[in-house]
Amino acid sequence: MRRWTRGRGLRAGLKGWGGVGAMAVVCALALTFALLLPLIPSGGDGSTGTGGPGLAYGSRARAEGGCTTDEMAKAPEKQTLSPSGADGPTIEAIKNREGEKRKLIVGVDQNSYRWGYRDPNSGQDAALEGFDIDLVHRIAEDILGDPNAVQFKAIPTDQRIPAIKDGRVDMVVRTMTINCTRLADVAFSAPYFKTGQQVLAPKSSAITGYDGSLAKQRICTAKGSTANTTLVEGQKSGKLVSSADLSTTVPNQLDCLVRLQLGEVDAVVTDGALAASQAAQDPTVELKGEPFTAEYYGVAMKKDADDLVRRVNQVLVDYRQDTANGWQASYGRWLSATLGKDPKAAEPPTPAEYLRKS
Incomplete structure (x- = not known):
């Protein structure tokens, strides 16, 4: 290999x-x-004696802040806005960046093999590659018309939310699980992986x-x-x-x-x-053993970036429907070798539910 x-x-x-x-x-x-x-510009995240598969989200307290009802706590991945291709203030600010700064700024991992990592054999730049990186390029292409119009920033696991809240990145695409605690601090897209x-x-x-x-x-x-x-x-x-x-x-x-x-x-x-x-x-x-929770990855953004959340959700709809160059192709390229050729167990729900209203 x-x-x-x-x-x-x-x-x-x-x-x-x-x-x-x-x-x-x-x-x-x-x-x-x-x-x-x-x-470097684009050049291209629990064990018990009694636990078992299917640990419910409801086991997490509503007091965590992002979920105010038991129903929300059971399915935090549904707490997102409906898709839209329209621009808004957040997207306009990104588009108005000038020159070399006209890029989507995204927090990613560079050490997760097949998700977001550097391949030393890919050339002098050791370009970032992986399933998450493919999604970033698709979002950049939709918003800025150029899949390579991205500034990647390496974000440690514990700095994902601070980086968003501080405005250091426009979004984080880094195997980030949607849960009630995080929903108190950031907004999530619809799920893109289970x-x-x-x-x-x-x-x-x-x-x-x-x-x-x-x-x-x-x-x-x-x-x-x-x-x-x-x-x-x-x-x-x-x-x-x-x-x-x-x-x-x-x-x-x-x-x-x-x-x-x-x-x-x-x-x-x-x-x-x-x-x-x-x-x-x-x-x-x-x-x-088997997985002992069920959870979903989402793209994380600022809580008030409604237009960007809706736009990313529209990208995800299109990405799932594009069987030639979208979600399935990326899964086959990066994850089939480790997770199996059949992607059904990893696919997010279709159609997605968008229960957040504002």
Whole structure:
């Protein structure tokens, strides 16, 4: 296979489950890419003894702020505006940027294999590629008439919402789960992908999934991730065994895989779609058990950017209908190798429901 992945490269350098020097190199490279990314124009994110698949959204309290009724809490992915192709103040401000600044500014990941990552074999620029990146290009093409009119910004998991609220980005397209907590701070598009939280651990591990085998195990999650919130809430409610160690949190999901490779943690919990990509990077790890939540990724934007939310929802409608160059083609290109050739389990609901009125 032409594509080189950081996980495999790291594995070859570590030659086992140790290697502090290799870890330092990885951290240095990650920092370098994070510092450089905002300057490079487009060139082209829970475990218990009793839990199981189908953990309901209703288990999250309405007091989280973004959902004011039980019905909303059960389906936060429906709390978005209906599609529209019309311009509005947010879109006009983007279009009025001049010269080289006339770009859509988007927060993305650069370390999630097959979602948003840099391929060293793609040329001198090591262009960003992946499922999320394809969607960004489609949105830019619709709004600005040029799929490459994008300024990508590397955003750590815990900085996705601050980056939107502070106006550093127009939107975040970064495997971001729609939930009630986040709806209090940002607006979401309709869902563009369905997934669920899952456990990743070495193949040799006795861990069997989201169950009692996580007792006394060190679990890594990303700060600000749905996985971290779900595990913390699970431990408070007794759904997660109390002896599970949740103290290891990192800025980005790939850091969890590195910690797992170094033997500093026993398991990783993240979205199953991301976990599958991490397993593809390292053949010594695997998914353990079935997903224990059902959730959806959405494009996140400012709460008052109604015209942009509606426009992105229109793009998503068109993207789903375009079987030649849209959602299905992107799934086949990036995700079929890790999630299977049939995309039905990952497809968001069709037709989407738009229950937010203002």
